[in-house]
Amino acid sequence: MEEKTRHHEVSADRLNVHSIETFGTHDGPGIRMVIFTQGCQFKCLYCANPDTIALEGGYWLDVEELVKRAVSQKPYFGKKGGVTVSGGEPLLHRKALKTLFSRLHEEGINTALDSNGRLIDQQTKDLLAETDTLLLDVKHINDDWHHKLTGKSNHNTLKVADYRESTGKPMWLRYVLVPGWSDQEEYLHELGQRFKDFSTIQKIEIQPYHKMGMHKWAALGMKYELEGVEPPSQDLLNKTVAIFKQYFREVKVN
Incomplete structure (x- = not known):
């Protein structure tokens, strides 16, 4: 795995892209161009895009081509919008993303990174310095449950x-x-306690589990482990919102 990771880090000028979405409204502030990268070290049981997990796949685009596309969409971004890079896991491409985000800032474009936080090294820190908003996916606060959900x-x-x-x-x-x-209520409270004194956290977004990616698992010949699990009820969502509101300044359900 590490050898493959390093292989994907060789270029600071090209990015392995799975897909690109324009006019995204759920991936950071304002209206955004969302770049989904290829490859992820997690294997979340509920992954809605399992085709992004494999390190192989996607297509390579030059950073300058991505900057050109972002500049062409800049009139739609307004004051808050910009470019978000998601995945897969974008930190696998942190060297190229540092180049991309630096160039976007030169063009006056806001940057956001949607990450599971799997990697923390100097390259990650360099990228975060160019990241206006970090969207950090915390899959579970309990490490045992985190392993069950993601394998990591x-x-x-x-x-x-x-x-x-x-x-x-x-x-x-x-x-x-x-x-x-x-x-689990005790772990929702534990998560709140872990982060309640952070000054940088502007909000927590609850993303209700859904089944929309099930057919992709089947198409890839992969077993979907959550087949009998239903989306959360409104009561469960309300209860979770009430718990998180004890700890965070803003709670949003996506």
Whole structure:
């Protein structure tokens, strides 16, 4: 895995892209161009885009081509909008994204990074310095449950959160609410306690679990482990919002 990761880090001028969305409204402030990168080290059981997991795949685009596309859409961004890079996991491409975000700033374009925080090193820190808003996906506050959901530890995710707090730059948290998996009240409170004193967290976004990616798992010949799990009820959403409101200044359901 590490060898493949390094292979994808060789270029600071090209990005391995899965897809690009224009006029995104749920991935950071304002209206945004959203670039989805290819490859992810997590294997979330509820992943809606399992075709982004494999490191192989996608298509390569020059950073300057992405900047050109963003500049052409700049009139639609307004004061708050800009470019968000999501995934997959964009930190696998942190060297190229540092180049991209630096160029976007030269063009006066706001940057956001939607990440699971899997990697924390100097290249990550360099990228975060060019990231106006970090959208940090915390899959679960309990490491055992995090392993069950993603196959990986949450330790680096929490390290990324702590580092971001130390820089004083804005951060949003994102939390996928899966009945029976990430809805335990004690852990929702634990998550709130972990982050309640952070000054950089502007909001937490609850993302209700859905089944819209199930057919993609089948198409890829992969077993979908959450087949019998239903989306959260309105009561569960209301209860989760009420808990998070005890700890965060803004709670939003996406």
